[in-house]
Amino acid sequence: MEEESEVELQVEEEEPEVMKQPEQPPPCLSEPNTQGIIKGSDLFGYTMKAGFEFNIMVVGQSGLGKSTLVNTLFKSKVSRKSCTPNYEEKISKTVHLQSVSHIIEEKGVKMRLTVIDTPGFGDQINNENCWEPIVKYINEQYEKYLKEELHVNRKRRIPDTRVHCCVYFLPATGHWLRPIDVEFMKRLGNIVSIVPVIAKADTLTMEERLEFKQRIRQGLQANGIRVYPQKEYDEDAEERILNDRIRESIPFAVVGTDKEHQVNGNKVLGRKTKWGIIEVENVAHCEFAHLRDLLIRSHLQDLKDVTHNIHYETYRVRRLNESNANGLGLSVPCICVHCPSLES
Ligand SMILES: Nc1nc2c(ncn2[C@@H]2O[C@H](COP(=O)(O)OP(=O)(O)O)[C@@H](O)[C@H]2O)c(=O)[nH]1
Numbered sequence: 189m190e191e192e193s194e195v196e197l198q199v200e201e202e203e204p205e206v207m208k209q210p211e212q213p214p215p216c217l218s219e220p221n222t223q224g225i226i227k228g229s230d231l232f233g234y235t236m237k238a239g240f241e242f243n244i245m246v247v248g249q250s251g252l253g254k255s256t257l258v259n260t261l262f263k264s265k266v267s268r269k270s271c272t273p274n275y276e277e278k279i280s281k282t283v284h285l286q287s288v289s290h291i292i293e294e295k296g297v298k299m300r301l302t303v304i305d306t307p308g309f310g311d312q313i314n315n316e317n318c319w320e321p322i323v324k325y326i327n328e329q330y331e332k333y334l335k336e337e338l339h340v341n342r343k344r345r346i347p348d349t350r351v352h353c354c355v356y357f358l359p360a361t362g363h364w365l366r367p368i369d370v371e372f373m374k375r376l377g378n379i380v381s382i383v384p385v386i387a388k389a390d391t392l393t394m395e396e397r398l399e400f401k402q403r404i405r406q407g408l409q410a411n412g413i414r415v416y417p418q419k420e421y422d423e424d425a426e427e428r429i430l431n432d433r434i435r436e437s438i439p440f441a442v443v444g445t446d447k448e449h450q451v452n453g454n455k456v457l458g459r460k461t462k463w464g465i466i467e468v469e470n471v472a473h474c475e476f477a478h479l480r481d482l483l484i485r486s487h488l489q490d491l492k493d494v495t496h497n498i499h500y501e502t503y504r505v506r507r508l509n510e511s512n513a514n515g516l517g518l519s520v521p522c523i524c525v526h527c528p529s530l531e532s
């Protein structure tokens with residue numbers, strides 16, 4: 189586990205690049221033509237005035253296309269510093285936790301979107317506790333936030349490095365959930381919002397995908413794995429209907445690439461296969477666009493809320509209890525009426 193101990197120490201950050209949101213928003217999983225029901229639609233009018241951070245983490249076995257999907261998400265080559273035409277041969281194996289940020293700008297208002305790419309597991313003969321560096325990283329971000337909150341001179345806006353969503357990559361085996369994925373996701377689901385995806389979905393036929401998705405959903409339920417969006421946090425009937433549709437289509441079958449191909453005279457992000465070009469952003473070909481829309485459009489604000497109100501809150505309460513019981517670690521929390529963040 190030598191490689192993983194490095195994970196604990198090194199987070200390489202690349203300089204954020206400024207990138208404009210596409211003029212035409214991508215088709216939304218929720219209601220493509222009904223702006224009103226898109227959750228977080230107020231985002232660009234209100235929350236973004238202040239500018240904010242949104243952090244996504246990609247997790248799963250090595251070689252499943254995590255780094256590639258990070259690039260696909262940003263639609264440009266961002267998870268490495270140089271661009272070379274032979275990207276596929278040159279893509280280096282992710283050995284440290286790497287965070288890549290883009291400033292997404294909409295009408296002069298900025299959001300810092302960071303994707304944390306993680307080294308995959310599965311290379312070691314013994315994968316026991318391979319989730320530990322990831323769990324540790326997630327908890328460390330909560331701890332950092334908590335320390336800032338408890339600081340006497342608390343910042344008005346605490347820098348937010350907490351992981352708002354963890355995209356978990358499952359191999360397209362077509363069989364059942366593997367024990368290692370069950371164990372990993374069980375642990376993650378208790379501390380962060382997870383969205384499972386089927387990696388390299390182009391290696392399965394449409395029928396195989398549907399069957400596999402069904403089996404995974406059964407596996408998730410049978411093992412009590414919590415995935416986002418969780419039923420118990422649906423706020424009303426409208427949200428339940430919207431989220432039920434997402435729950436029925438999870439895990440998203442995704443394909444990643446950073447290559448563009450000419451299709452009917454247009455350049456599209458795609459993957460050449462023996463059946464033709466799989467257009468990554470075409471929802472008839474794969475569900476990458478659904479994943480992207482869920483993450484950075486329709487459910488972005490909800491993911492932030494769930495992180496703050498559920499996962500972080502659970503962490504905070506546990507830490508403060510521990511701290512009070514042991515008199516260790518954290519400074520004693522202030523319980524005066526002027527500290528709303530500490531009201532329980
Ligand atoms: N067929 C197929 N190959 C992919 C896909 N995404 C990535 N790959 C290839 O899988 C290999 C490993 O990708 P990489 O992104 O480094 O995986 P990581 O270890 O999970 O970060 C590379 O050769 C990619 O070109 C995909 O959606 N379909």
Ligand SMILES: [Mg+2]
Nearest residue numbers: 254255281282
């Ligand atoms: Mg990688």
